[in-house]
Amino acid sequence: MPSIPASSPGGGSGSQGSGVADGDWERVQAEFMKGIWKENPVFVQVLGMCPMLAVTNSAVNAMAMGAATFFVLVGSSFLVSLLRNFIPRQVRISTYIVIIATFVTVADFTLQALLPDIHRELGAFISLIVVNCLILGRQEAFASKNTVKHAVADAVGMAGGFAIALLCLGSVREILGSGSLFGVSLFGSGYEPWVIMILPPGGFIMLGLILLFFNWLKSRRAHWLQSLDKLGEGAR
């Protein structure tokens, strides 16, 4: 079996479980944080748009989807990273898919058993987590090349960022589209719901506006940092 060399810039491939260096914990933190903000799967990479648009018509649905994706992504990143030296290069994609599908099946049946109502609302989109490009992308780009510890940190960060984005969109759409948040009415009975917000066009419009907002925020931050630098130079 030809095995790929584990190209882990941190420790060696056999470092997991053994003594943790000081710089290593910082790297774990960095891998985690990049998924939340700097490389957020939705706001920056614009991945996983199918569930993003389809199931965010209420905050509860968005949270259930976020939790299911979190479980699948962390589980499969862990397993893929663990098996990365045994997976033949030629069949790696199909192996990832089999691993992901295993976790999706577990998530699917768990939701069906515990929360049948939400399972019915989410419908086929639970099974469709298998083909979520975010999950497959993390296996191919990160988990298959890094140690288990870093792979899990990366997966938790990415899935967390994805869940935050889902919750953002789901909350805004539920507030405008039905005047409630997590099923709690916010404006009383006289509220006029914006029907478009719980329909697909509202998802596209809201997602576009949220992306616009985050890009604006980032450019403002860059601008601000630049002016700080200039100020520092002027003081010197």
Add this chain to the structure above:
Amino acid sequence: MKHTAPGLVLRTAPFLKHPTDTPNLMRQVLLALLPVVVAAAAFFGMAAMLVVGASTLGALATEYAFGPSRNRGSTLHDGSALLSGILLGLTLPPSFPLWMAFLGGIVAIGLGKLVWGGLGQNLFNPALVGRAFLQAAFPTTITTWAPQGQGFLHLSSANLAAPLMQARVDTITAATPLGLMKFQHELTPLWSLLVGNSPGSIGETSSALLIVLGLWLAWRRTFDWRIPVAILVTVAVFAGILWIVNPETYPSPLFMLFSGGLLFGTLFMATDPVTSPMAPLGVWLFGVGIGVLVVLIRLWGGLPEGVMYAILLMNAATPLIDRVIQPRPFGRGKHNVLEGDAR
């Protein structure tokens, strides 16, 4: 350099300039809208004026707030935001809640124009984007029509609904001529369609007035006369054929021409120079497409009126039309321009 009394002017070409620029064009259309607004005030009273005012305010505020940050408000001077706001207001029902009209103005300028990069970059007519948003967001409110002749000072309680709150349902409602035709098979007399004393959107009811204004605008060459001609002839021919085949089920072509928002949309929205094709042949295609879609939606679609969606759909097709039908550059012979592109 600026000389107060130049004895000799040294300049390069062009020497002759047409006085029409964007603000000038917008002013002409605004001037043409003035009689429409006055007629609306006469038909629907103060409520209509407030709705138009609210949507215009929303449009202007958005244009100001999201305009270029260095010179805030500088894009207001071309009058295009004012025009979009007034046009949007004129397509709404007179008993429309003011906060919804304001929201429509925001969406029209924000999503209809500014996110595309401002005036001249937008793919869709801004006023119609605003209306399509309102139609999708508040489908029942936007199809609740107030009757005419309730006195100038009459305001329905729906107009004054608090922001985000529902319009109360105690308003007296009436059906538009197209709604009557579609759901009750009842034809409004042609005379009333021409004068405009039938329920409908604020600016669309008086066909005679709109025809006169259309002729004036065409004579001033404010818009391309081919667009209205193509749309109206297509609707007349298509509806006429159906009417000849089966006058029992299908309304007469004259009814189709003078009812609903066809004339208003044709004159003021389809002719938007930004969102219509450039070459004459493309313009004909654009108009025929709108005409066919209007008849299809009105007679077989779920909604009584289809002018808005017809124009928006053909707006979306405009870049395609422009690409396929390019005017032959002078001196290029009979070569197809697209072939030239491929090489």
